[in-house]
Amino acid sequence: AQSVTQPDIHITVSEGASLELRCNYSYGATPYLFWYVQSPGQGLQLLLKYFSGDTLVQGIKGFEAEFKRSQSSFNLRKPSVHWSDAAEYFCAGGSQGNLIFGKGTKLSVKP
Amino acid sequence: ETGVTQSPTHLIKTRGQQVTLRCSSQSGHNTVSWYQQALGQGPQFIFQYYREEENGRGNFPPRFSGLQFPNYSSELNVNALELDDSALYLCASSLVEGVLHFGNGTRLTVT
Numbered sequence: 001a002q003s004v005t006q007p008d009i010h011i012t013v014s015e016g017a018s019l020e021l022r023c024n025y026s027y028g029a030t031p032y033l034f035w036y037v038q039s040p041g042q043g044l045q046l047l048l049k050y051f052s053g054d055t056l057v058q059g060i061k062g063f064e065a066e067f068k069r070s071q072s073s074f075n076l077r078k079p080s081v082h083w084s085d086a087a088e089y090f091c092a093g094g095s096q097g098n099l100i101f102g103k104g105t106k107l108s109v110k111p
Numbered sequence: 112e113t114g115v116t117q118s119p120t121h122l123i124k125t126r127g128q129q130v131t132l133r134c135s136s137q138s139g140h141n142t143v144s145w146y147q148q149a150l151g152q153g154p155q156f157i158f159q160y161y162r163e164e165e166n167g168r169g170n171f172p173p174r175f176s177g178l179q180f181p182n183y184s185s186e187l188n189v190n191a192l193e194l195d196d197s198a199l200y201l202c203a204s205s206l207v208e209g210v211l212h213f214g215n216g217t218r219l220t221v222t
Contacts, residue, residue, distance in 0.1 A: 043115070044201070046210065097144040102153050103151075103153045
């Protein structure tokens with residue numbers, strides 16, 4: 001069955017530290033892959049997407065993600081976290097609007 | 112450019128009642144998808160409409176139904192509400208395959 005797994009439910013990092021959020025997918029073929037961010041009480045905002053081509057994709061707000069086929073992973077990274085990055089992050093895969101989302105990773109940022 | 116708007120923002124219903132949630136797509140987007148996000152979970156795909164026709168459905172019972180109108184706005188209808196239907200309902204519109212633009216959602220509470 002197709003699935004997207006985010007192994008970390010909650011991560012806390014210090015402001016200015018680097019960040020990596022993990023995402024693994026299970027699909028018959030390489031799906032389209034996405035990272036979305038959700039602030040409390042809000043909808044989801046697209047951070048970045050991978051369709052094909054270059055496996056390192058750049059997104060908004062200084063985020064990037066790397067697609068690794070051999071590891072079935074699409075981890076999200078940011079070199080220096082800001083307090084405003086505190087939110088919930090969702091990895092998703094699929095196509096044609098039918099996305100399968102992971103359960104999310106809540107990011108807390110400490111001063 | 113107007114984004115995706117959803118109404119109402121909050122709604123309280125009693126078990127067994129029916130509810131209609133509304134969504135106005137981002138300008139020019141001809142596809143709308145609906146997702147259910149239970150507390151602490153990632154969004155789950157309910158269904159998608161393309162040019163007023165259902166174009167894919169997730170694992171939701173028939174009491175979840177939808178409509179898309181010629182102006183691409185959309186409704187989600189849920190009959191015979193159950194307590195487990197309490198969730199954030201997210202509408203997303205798209206033009207390019209897979210790139211969803213989400214509204215802020217409708218928080219439905221069933222008592």
